[in-house]
Amino acid sequence: MLKNTMGIINLHESHESFREITKHRPLAAIPFAGRYRLIDFVLSNFINSGITNVGILSAGNSRALSDHIRSGKEWDLARKRDGLFLLPSWQTGNVQGAFPNDLADFFSNLDYIKSSRQRFTLLSGSRAVCNINYEAAYNYHLAKEADITVLYKEYSIAEAKGLSEATMLETDSDGRVVDMEVCPVNNRSNKLSLEMVLLERQLLVDLIDASVSRGGTNFTRDCIMKNMENLKIYGFPFTGYLARIDSMQNYFDHSMKLLTPEIWQEIFFAHGSIYTKVKDEAPAKYQRDAMVKSSLVANGSVIAGKVENSVLFRGVKVHKDARITNSIVMQKGEIGPGAVIENVICDKDVKITAGKRLKGELNHPIVIEKGTVI
Known part of the structure; x- marks a missing residue:
């Protein structure tokens, strides 16, 4: 277990x-x-791997996120020692571009990193949805005597060409990273960075400073890519299922x-619960005329119509004779009598009359x- 590792979730992720x-x-x-929520997966992976000191480097409007994570009790992070910390950002507005200005916020929260008692730091974004125990990557990092270990997912050449807004890396026969590219127009590598990085806490402080x-x-460009010749940077392959939300x-x-x-x-139970x-x-609640097939339906929902190949969040109402196919209806959505939606994503509180x-x-x-x- 990674008791001597702190986790930092970097929310400076472009979502244009x-x-x-x-x-x-x-x-x-x-x-x-x-x-x-997407952040639930990285938080759960951290706690399932034994990481109990977690900082969330916020960016832009984080009210919805603060309301969701609260004290961190659901992830066993409401603790007297260590626990969950929301690290404030001095920036406003949505994160944009391939190289967001995250180093300024790392630097402004440097006291938190310096005062932490763990030897290592695991940095992660939130767009890589997977179920992973970081212990294997940690052991690999020690065995290689690496300065930095970057986790990656290897795809086929054809699959890699379809990846967008991606950080790709290339490794040699020993696993050492020899090249990295951020958002290339044409991917020349088939190894996708999971935006998960393991390194010693003091090295992180020195690199930021x-x-x-x-x-x-930008952390990826200025702390990692510019130090590829000076530091021993290795890649660790993740072989499980990955849902990269880009x-x-x-x-x-x-x-x-x-x-x-x-x-x-796999995504909910492979290495621990989410x-x-x-x-x-x-x-x-399923009423008399309800018909549900191959779907996820969350608690609090009331179904009177037909739902097929769809994901329904908490508190969704599907009225009589309504039909939902290949769609996503988020929290407290309402599909009126006789309404039909197919291949549709409804955000929270959407009402189809x-x-x-x-x-x-x-x-x-x-x-x-x-x-x-509507």
């Missing part, structure tokens, strides 16, 4: 491709899989893949913003 559902929330707070004092603004299309596709039992089982904010609601018909395409779902009434 999510404008419809990140207008009121950061990427980490995007609802996923019926009851969860040295980079900021030389005008650096666009609305990927969000839709990976949500639909959760309906496959094997994928759902935890989330507890809401005491009644189980989903009686008789309306909305149909997108599997490769281009319709996205309806929070609170919209």
Whole structure:
């Protein structure tokens, strides 16, 4: 277990491709899989690996995220010693661009990093949804006597060409990272960085201080890529299932893949359970004419219509003769009598009134913003 490792979740992640559902929330707070938020997965992976000191480097509007994580009790992080810390950002607005200015916020929270008692630090973003125990990566880091270890997922050459807004890396036969590219137009490598980095805490402090004092603004570029010749940087392969959420299309596709039992089982139970904010609601209620097939339906929902190949969040109401197919309906959504939606993503509090018909395409779902009434 990684008792001597602290975790830092870096929320400086570009979400220009999510404008419809990140207008009121950061990427980490995007609802996923019926009851969860993206940040739940990295928080759960940390605690399942024995990491009990976690800092969240916030960015932009983090109110929705603060409301979700609260004290960190659901992840056993409400502690007298260590626990969960929300590290404030001096910046406002949404994070944009391939190289966000995260070093300024690392530097402004340097006291937290310096005062922590753990020897190592594990940095992670929130867009890589997976179930992982970091102990194997930690042992690899020690065995290689590495300065920095970057976790990556290897794809086929064809799959890698379809990755967007990605950080790709290349390793030699010994696993040492010899090249990295951020958001290349044409991917020349098939190894995708999970944006998870393991290094000693003191080295992190030194890299932040040295980079900021030389005008650096981005951790990946100025602390890692510019030190590839000076530091021993190794790559550790992750072989489990990965849902990388980098666009609305990927969000839709990976949500639909959760309906496959094997994928759902791995992502929620492979190396420990995934935890989330507890809401005491009644189980989903299925009325006489309800028909539900191959779907995830969260608690608090009331189903009177037909639901197929869909993900319904907490408190969703599906009225009589309504039909939902290949769609995602987030919290407290309401599909009126006789309404039909197919290949649609409805954000929170969306109401589709009686008789309306909305149909997108599997490769281009319709996205309806929070609170919209149609």
